[in-house]
Amino acid sequence: MTVRTRILVLVSAVAVLAAVGLASVLHASARAERRDHTQAGGPRVTPGTVTLTGHGRMVFRNMAWGPHRDELTSVPAADPSAARTASGVKCLRFYAASGTGVCLQAVHGPVSDTYRALILDARLRERARYDVPGIPSRARVSPTGHYAAWTAFVGGDSYAGTNFSTRAAIADTRTGRLIPTLESFRIVKDGHPYRAADANFWGVTFAADDRTFYATLATGGSTYLVRGDLRTRTVTALHTNVECPSLSPDGTRVAYKKRVKGAPKDAPWRLYVLNLRTMRETPLAETRSVDDQAVWRDDRTVVYALPGDYGADLYEVPADGSGAVRRISAAAVSPAYVG
C-alpha cells in the first residue's frame, strides 16, 4: 500500500467511526426529551409546597418521568399511591427527621459532575452545603435533626481500575462542623485498637441521644456492624456481616443487609433485623437481594427500594420476619417519614 492509499483508508475509517460515535451521542441525548414527558399510567405529580414537618407525610425522590423527575415529592404516608406534590428541589439521595433534611445533589460542571450535600430546613431552604468527594450513596439525619451523615463512593484510579473506597462523613447541623471521614475515628475490634489501610465506612444511622451512631466498617474482606461514639471519636465492632444498618425508632434493633451463602455474586444480600440486646438475627420475608439502607416506617415495619422500571420502587415488609412484602410506591426512592 502506498502512503496515499493508507491515508485514504484512514480518513474514510475516521469518517465512518465519527459517524457511528456521533449517532450514539445523539441517540443518548434524545433521551432527555423522552424523560421529560409524563409516562402513561404513571403517578400524578403536581407542583406545590413540601415541608419536613407536614403531619403523616412521606417525602421521597420522585423518579417518574415528566417535568418533576428527581424532585423531592410528598404523599400521605397512609396513602402512598395518592397524587404527589413536587417541591422543585432535586436530589439523588435524601433523608429527613425533626424538620431537618439532607439532600445529596449532583452539580453539573462544564466537564464532569461534582456532588454536594445540602442541609435543608423544614421548608426545604438550604442552611449549609458541603462538598461530597464521590458518587453519593447513603444519607441519614439523626432523630433529633442535629446530625446528618452521608456516604460516597470514591472511584479507583488505576488502569481499568475496579478498586473503590467509601467516605462516610458526619456534619453537626447546629455548628456546621464536619467530620469528613469516619476513618479518622479510633477503631476497636475484638477489644483491641485496630488499624488498617483498607478500612472503609458506610451506611451511618443515628441513635436519639445525639452521641451514638451505628455504621458498617469493611476491612480485610469482612464487614462489621460498629457502634460509634461522637464524643470519644471511637467506633467499636459489634457483629460481622452487617451492611447499611438502620436503627429502629425505639433503638433496640437494626435492620440491615446481610451477605448470604449461595446467593449470586451480584445479588448477594438479604434483609435481616438484628436485636442489639440478644444479638439474634431474624431474616425478613423479602427474598430478593436488597441493596439499600432500609427505613423504619414505625417500630414494626421497614421500607426499602428495589430496582424498578423507572429506576426504583418502594416496598415494605414486617420487621419481625413474618407477613409478606408489599409494594407501596412505584418510581420512588430515598423515603423519609416526617411529622
Add this chain to the structure above:
Amino acid sequence: MYVADSRATAPASAEGVVRPTAGRRRAAVAPTVLALGTVSLVTDVSSEMVTAVLPLYLVTGLGLSPLGFGLLDGVYNGFSALVRLVGGHLADRGGGRHKWVAGFGYAVSAVCKPLLLLAHSLTAIGLVLAADRTGKGLRTAPRDALISLASTPESRGRAFGVHRAMDTAGALLGPLAAFLILRATVDGYDAVFTVSFCVAVLGVLVLVLFVPGGGRSGGPGGGPDGGPHGRPHGEPDGRSGTGDSPAAPASPASPAERPTLRAAVRLLRRRDLRRVTVCALLLGLATVSDSFVYLLLQRRLGVPDRWFALLPLGTAGAFLLLAVPLGRLADRVGRWTVFLAGHGGLLLAYGLLLTSWHGTALPYAVLVLHGGFYAATDGVLMAVASDGVPESLRSSGLAVVQTGQALARFACSLLFGAAWTVWGDRAALSGAAVALALCAAFSLTLRPKETVTA
C-alpha cells in the same frame, strides 16, 4: 508525523558530523515510534474513557455496589503477568510478529468496549474487564520491542520518552472526552462505550496501516544513523540485520538466536538482563502502589477529599511533561543513572510524606516527584533492558523484566497493606523508604554495562 520528521532530520544529519551529541539530540524520532505513540495515545483515550465512567456506571447506571469488586484485581494481576510473558514469546516466534501480536492485543481490548453494553451483572463485567486487560498484557511487550527495534541504541531513551508522553497524554484526554459525552447526554454510558469502541478501532487501524510489520526488519526507519530520510514513514523497508541494525552493537549475543521458549528462559543467564531484572524486582518490591501514595497524601498531608480524584492527574501531568526530557537525559548521561535517580526522586517523595511539615506546596512537590519517578523509570527501564537482549528475543526479554517488576509491585502492595494494618501508615512508609534506599544502593553496585557514551 512525516513532515515534521523530514524537516527535523535535515539539519541534524549535517550537524551530526561535527557535533555528534548535539546532532543526536536534535534528530527526529523514528516514524514507527511516533506511529506507536499515536496508537497508544488513541488507545489510552479509549480505555481511560471507560475507566473514568465505570464507577459512575456501576453505581448509578446499573445500581450495583462496587465494593468488593477490587478482589478481582488481585487475582487478575497474576494472570496478567502470565499473559505478558505469552505475548512476548509469541511476538518473537516466527522471526518477529511483534506488530501482529500487539495488534491482536489492541483488537481484543477494542472488542471489549461494545461488550460492556451487553454485560449487566458484576460477573459479566468482571469478565469483560479481564479480557480487556488480557489484551493490554498481550500487547505491552511486543509494542515496547517495536519501539526499541525502531530506534537506535543511542536515542532509545528518548524514543521511549516520546512514546510514554503520548501514551500519558491519551490517558489525560480520555476522561475529559467521556465526561463531555455524559454532559451532552442523559445517562449516556452507551454513547461513552460506543465512542470508546470507535476510538479503539481507530487505534488498531493506525497500528495496522502505519507501523511496519516484520519486527526486526522494521529497521530504524529514519533515524540519525543514515537511514534514508526521504522514505515514507512506516514503509517496511525490507532490510534486515543491516549494519545499522539497532541492537547489534549493544547485545553481547549473536542476534541470530532462535526465539524458542528455551532461548527465552536462557535470557536470564545473560548477566546484563539478569541484573536489570533483579534490580527491577528489588526496586519494585519497595515501590508503594499509586493508590497508597494518594491515600498517604490525603492522610499525612491533609489533602481535602474533593481533590482526591484529581491526585492521579498530578502524577500523570508530571509524567507527561518530564518523559521526553528525562528520556533524552538518559541517552546522554546514562540510562541506569537516570533510572536510579528516578527512584531517588521516589525516595524523596516518601521522605516528604514522612515529614510533619504541612506546607501548601508539599502535595504538589510529592506529585511532581511521583510523576518524575515514572518519567525517569518507566520507559528508561525498557531502554536499559533492550540493550541486554538480542533482537530476536526482544519481546520476550522485555516481557520478563516487565513481569518481574509488576509481580514485585503487587507483592509490595500486599506487604505494605499488611504493614499498615499492623504498625500504622507512618511505620509502613518508613519501612518502604528504608527498603527503597537499600535496594537502590544495591542496584548502584549492579550497574549493567552502559552502552552510551556520556
